[in-house]
Amino acid sequence: MARGSETRTRILDVAQDSILAKGFEATSIDEIVANAEITKSGFFYHFKDKNALARALIDRYILVEDTLFDDLLGRANELSEDPLQVALIALKLLAELIEDMPGGHPGCVVATAAYQDRLFNKDVRDANRRAVLGWRKRFRAVFDDIATLYPPNDQIDLDHLADMVSGVVEGGIIISRATGQPEITSKQVLLLRSYVKLLFRPKIQ
Amino acid sequence: MARGSETRTRILDVAQDSILAKGFEATSIDEIVANAEITKSGFFYHFKDKNALARALIDRYILVEDTLFDDLLGRANELSEDPLQVALIALKLLAELIEDMPGGHPGCVVATAAYQDRLFNKDVRDANRRAVLGWRKRFRAVFDDIATLYPPNDQIDLDHLADMVSGVVEGGIIISRATGQPEITSKQVLLLRSYVKLLFRPKIQ
DNA sequence: TGTACATCAGTGAACGCGCGTTCACTGATGTAC
DNA sequence: TGTACATCAGTGAACGCGCGTTCACTGATGTAC
Numbered sequence: 001m002a003r004g005s006e007t008r009t010r011i012l013d014v015a016q017d018s019i020l021a022k023g024f025e026a027t028s029i030d031e032i033v034a035n036a037e038i039t040k041s042g043f044f045y046h047f048k049d050k051n052a053l054a055r056a057l058i059d060r061y062i063l064v065e066d067t068l069f070d071d072l073l074g075r076a077n078e079l080s081e082d083p084l085q086v087a088l089i090a091l092k093l094l095a096e097l098i099e100d101m102p103g104g105h106p107g108c109v110v111a112t113a114a115y116q117d118r119l120f121n122k123d124v125r126d127a128n129r130r131a132v133l134g135w136r137k138r139f140r141a142v143f144d145d146i147a148t149l150y151p152p153n154d155q156i157d158l159d160h161l162a163d164m165v166s167g168v169v170e171g172g173i174i175i176s177r178a179t180g181q182p183e184i185t186s187k188q189v190l191l192l193r194s195y196v197k198l199l200f201r202p203k204i205q
Numbered sequence: 206m207a208r209g210s211e212t213r214t215r216i217l218d219v220a221q222d223s224i225l226a227k228g229f230e231a232t233s234i235d236e237i238v239a240n241a242e243i244t245k246s247g248f249f250y251h252f253k254d255k256n257a258l259a260r261a262l263i264d265r266y267i268l269v270e271d272t273l274f275d276d277l278l279g280r281a282n283e284l285s286e287d288p289l290q291v292a293l294i295a296l297k298l299l300a301e302l303i304e305d306m307p308g309g310h311p312g313c314v315v316a317t318a319a320y321q322d323r324l325f326n327k328d329v330r331d332a333n334r335r336a337v338l339g340w341r342k343r344f345r346a347v348f349d350d351i352a353t354l355y356p357p358n359d360q361i362d363l364d365h366l367a368d369m370v371s372g373v374v375e376g377g378i379i380i381s382r383a384t385g386q387p388e389i390t391s392k393q394v395l396l397l398r399s400y401v402k403l404l405f406r407p408k409i410q
Numbered sequence: 411t412g413t414a415c416a417t418c419a420g421t422g423a424a425c426g427c428g429c430g431t432t433c434a435c436t437g438a439t440g441t442a443c
Numbered sequence: 444t445g446t447a448c449a450t451c452a453g454t455g456a457a458c459g460c461g462c463g464t465t466c467a468c469t470g471a472t473g474t475a476c
Contacts, residue, residue, distance in 0.1 A: 004452055023321040025230040029430065041432090042453050050430070107320075114382040115317050116228040132383040154399045160392045163380050167393050168369075171376025175368050177319040178337040187365045188372050194359045195400040209419055234463065246465090247420050255463070418472075425465075432458075439451075 008046045010036045016057055020107040024054060024116050054113065054124050061109040062131045069138060072097070083145035084200050090142070091165075091193035098169070099186035107177075111170050136162045150200040161199075168192045213251045215241045221262055225312040229259060229321050259318065259329050266314040267336045274343060277302070288350035289405050295347070296370075296398035303374070304391035312382075316375050341367045355405040366404075373397045 014035035018027040029050065033040050047053045076090035098105050113120060113128045139162035147158060172185035219240035223232040234255065238245050252258045281295035303310050318325060318333045344367035352363060377390035 007452075020320075022323045023228050023230055025228055026321060026324045028428075030428080038452095039454055040430090041455075044431070045451090045453055110383055111379045112320050114379045115225075115312075115320055116231060117382060118226045119228060119231045128383050129385060132380060153403060156396060156399055157392065160389070160396055163389060164373075164376075164393060164396055167376030167380045167389075168372065169376070170379045171369075171372030171374070174316045174319045174375045175337060175372045177322060178315060178333050180334065184365070184368060184372075187362065188369060191361060191365055191369055191400075194361055195396075195403070198358060198400070198403040212419075233461075235461080243419095244421055245463090246422075249464070250418090250420055412476105414475090416472105416474080419470095421467105421469075423466095423468105426462105428462080429460085430458105433456095434454105435456105436454075437452095439449105441449080442447090443445105 004046070007036070007038060007042070011038070011043060011046060011053075012057060012060060015053060016061075016106075016109065019057070019112060020109070024050075024112060025119060051121050051124060054120055055127060057109050058113060058124060058127045058131070062127070062134070065131075066134070068097075069135070073142070082149075083142070084150055084196075087142050087146055087196055088193055091189060091196065094169075095186040095189040095193070098172075098189060099183065105169075105173055105176065105182070105185050107173055108170055111173065132163075132166060135166050138162075139165045146196075146200050150202055152199050153201065153203070154199060156199070161196075164192060164195075209251070212241070212243060212247070216243070216248060216251060216258075217262060217265060220258060221266075221311075221314065224262070224317060225314070229255075229317060230324060256326050256329060259325055260332060262314055263318060263329060263332045263336070267332070267339070270336075271339070273302070274340070278347070287354075288347070289355055289401075292347050292351060292401055293398055296394060296401065299374075300391040300394040300398070303377075303394060304388065310374075310378055310381065310387070310390050312378055313375055316378065337368075337371060340371050343367075344370045351401075351405050355407055357404050358406065358408070359404060361404070366401075369397060 011032060015027065015032045018031060018035070029040060029043055033043050036043075047056065072090050072093050073086070075093060076086045079089050080086050110128055110131055113124065117125065136159060140158055143158045143161050168188050168191070169185065172188035175188070176182050176184040216237060220232065220237045223236060223240070234245060234248055238248050241248075252261065277295050277298050278291070280298060281291045284294050285291050315333055315336055318329060322330065341364060345363055348363045348366050373393050373396070374390065377393035380393070381387050381389040
């Protein structure tokens with residue numbers, strides 16, 4: 001990595017830590033540059049203003065999350081050819097991944113952005129929207145595959161079910177944080193897995 | 206209502222609106238007093254500092270939410286004596302209630318607090334924790350009643366299932382906000398209802 | 411019923427500090443000839 | 444291979460504005476005697 005891009009990454013890292021702990025507005029540039037061990041002007045060399053930092057964080061978060069899901073579904077697809085089993089394996093892997101994160105899940109940049117909506121410009125809000133819609137599309141495809149083979153045991157909209165993957169993770173993070181029990185998020189993912197299992201499980205003939 | 210307490214309520218109302226839209230730190234006291242049509246010093250007559258405002262908002266939110274759940278479960282209990290049906294009715298009523306809220310769900314004060322943790326003092330964080338644990342206890346009792354009559358079709362922890370009620374609502378709000386689709390939250394609650402139905406539904410003999 | 415005092419529900423002006431942002435400058439590295 | 448210039452990755456000092464908070468004061472209402 002080039003000299004400058006290394007500093008940029010360090011800025012994003014320390015900024016993300018603070019923002020997830022305190023929120024965007026409450027995290028000052030002074031604090032970021034102190035933790036990143038550069039000067040304030042060094043920050044403005046890499047980002048034209050604070051909104052540009054938010055945008056960069058969301059873009060990076062989406063990229064990380066996307067490769068994570070690619071990896072998860074890829075591994076699940078290697079382990080089974082049955083679409084229902086693939087989904088159940090992927091959700092199990094997701095739960096394990098969240099559980100193994102030291103000090104709980106890193107939290108979700110998209111969620112903090114959602115709760116500080118009017119603070120950001122259109123650019124940032126759009127990036128956020130595209131991320132969530134992208135995840136919906138991705139999981140929808142997984143559930144479509146299952147539904148063609150196993151008719152669901154209840155009448156539900158598969159788009160909503162796809163949204164539930166993101167939703168349960170986000171909601172789990174909030175409950176984890178509020179109660180101080182980091183294991184909750186992965187348990188919530190396992191409950192979603194249980195739902196998927198019951199929803200598509202063929203009735204015993 | 207006494208003269209002073211009316212102003213206090215108006216402060217809480219306008220503060221909540223802004224905070225849910227932009228976050229706590231991003232909402233200035235100047236903005237609050239302008240919307241509440243008082244002077245800045247009037248604000249400090251009612252709240253000793255900004256943290257006291259946060260605390261008051263959380264306390265009020267918990268009270269409102271508690272009476273809301275009391276009402277919901279009370280009505281559901283009138284409509285059926287079967288504990289599973291009571292839960293399914295209550296979740297349906299909750300979904301309808303969320304759907305009917307003009308301009309989408311008002312959002313959750315607890316969630317914004319969870320995402321701005323390090324910003325608040327211990328007082329505020331504790332109030333937040335007690336709220337979520339209270340809801341867990343309440344829904345746990347509902348699911349316990351069901352489980353004694355209908356053994357669940359999957360091995361799950363009923364505390365986690367109880368947490369899922371809060372979690373699905375919180376997660377739904379985030380997805381709603383991120384996508385700009387307000388109807389999502391109520392649909393997510395209906396999916397949880399579908400899960401409860403499949404989880405406790407007696408197997409056809 | 412009138413008076414004195416206390417409390418309630420604020421007002422208005424001022425405060426200093428921290429914030430995001432700008433700007434002129436710089437030393438190290440890369441590139442053309 | 445040496446020189447001139449350009450770009451990269453920052454530095455350091457200063458800016459003005461908005462923020463949360465304080466403080467002395469006030470007019471209206473409530474209470475004791």
